Amino acid sequence: MPLQDTPSRYGLISRALHWGMALLFLAQFASAAAHWALPRENALRETLWSYHVDLGITLFVLVLLRGIWGLINLQRRPAHSGALGAAAQAGHAALYALMIVVPGTRILAAAGSDRGLSYLGMTIFAPREAEIAWMQAPSEWHGELGWILALIVLGHIAMAVGWHHLIQRDGQLQRMTS
Numbered sequence: 001m002p003l004q005d006t007p008s009r010y011g012l013i014s015r016a017l018h019w020g021m022a023l024l025f026l027a028q029f030a031s032a033a034a035h036w037a038l039p040r041e042n043a044l045r046e047t048l049w050s051y052h053v054d055l056g057i058t059l060f061v062l063v064l065l066r067g068i069w070g071l072i073n074l075q076r077r078p079a080h081s082g083a084l085g086a087a088a089q090a091g092h093a094a095l096y097a098l099m100i101v102v103p104g105t106r107i108l109a110a111a112g113s114d115r116g117l118s119y120l121g122m123t124i125f126a127p128r129e130a131e132i133a134w135m136q137a138p139s140e141w142h143g144e145l146g147w148i149l150a151l152i153v154l155g156h157i158a159m160a161v162g163w164h165h166l167i168q169r170d171g172q173l174q175r176m177t178s
């Protein structure tokens with residue numbers, strides 16, 4: 001299988017990023033769901049929440065790399081035609097935008113906070129003496145935007161598996177699988 005994308009299929013690197021990140025997003029949404037649904041002292045909540053920041057930063061770095069790889073491959077990627085194709089492209093663009101904005105809001109807030117930010121034990125931003133208010137403001141939407149991302153992912157899976165694979169049987173799913 002080629003490393004790069006071709007007009008008929010996504011290549012190895014796009015697939016590794018797509019499926020690897022799909023698994024990591026599942027773990028990230030599990031952590032967010034536990035944070036939302038379970039009481040504070042719950043052991044499962046603490047375990048799932050313990051990796052939320054490190055995994056969130058990892059996903060942020062991966063989506064930037066994936067975006068660059070997508071742009072490099074833009075001319076040879078599988079095409080989307082017709083009205084449904086345009087809707088699929090708009091859906092993918094929304095997924096990319098939220099995959100950047102959701103972790104981005106919290107990373108921005110941490111950069112302007114009096115607590116700083118560490119990634120896997122390394123200091124990324126040292127704590128500030130005074131918080132910067134405009135850097136905190138967008139993070140109020142972090143959770144809501146995160147849940148909107150989860151809903152669009154569900155719609156994306158329903159379209160890929162339900163519509164394309166089970167109803168239309170048009171081989172679109174195979175562009176990412178075989």
Ligand code: HEM
Binds near residue numbers: 029037053104110144
């Ligand atoms: C793509 C990556 C991420 C996703 C999908 C995501 C998703 C979410 C969601 C859905 C919630 C709401 C949970 C609830 O309702 O209780 C949440 C909360 C939170 N997340 Fe993330 N997150 C990501 C990355 C990050 C990063 C990078 C940080 C820190 C730098 C972070 C810090 C927090 C904090 C502190 C909360 C609790 C306060 C709040 O709801 O804003 N997250 N996250």
Ligand code: HEM
Binds near residue numbers: 070088175
């Ligand atoms: C069971 C889960 C999933 C299935 C079955 C699935 C299926 C697919 C398929 C078949 C394609 C190719 C579509 C085409 O060429 O029109 C695709 C592309 C895409 N998927 Fe998924 N997907 C899943 C999970 C996810 C998740 C969790 C995300 C992001 C959070 C995501 C984001 C994307 C994006 C942005 C594309 C556009 C191509 C790219 O830039 O990689 N997918 N998906």
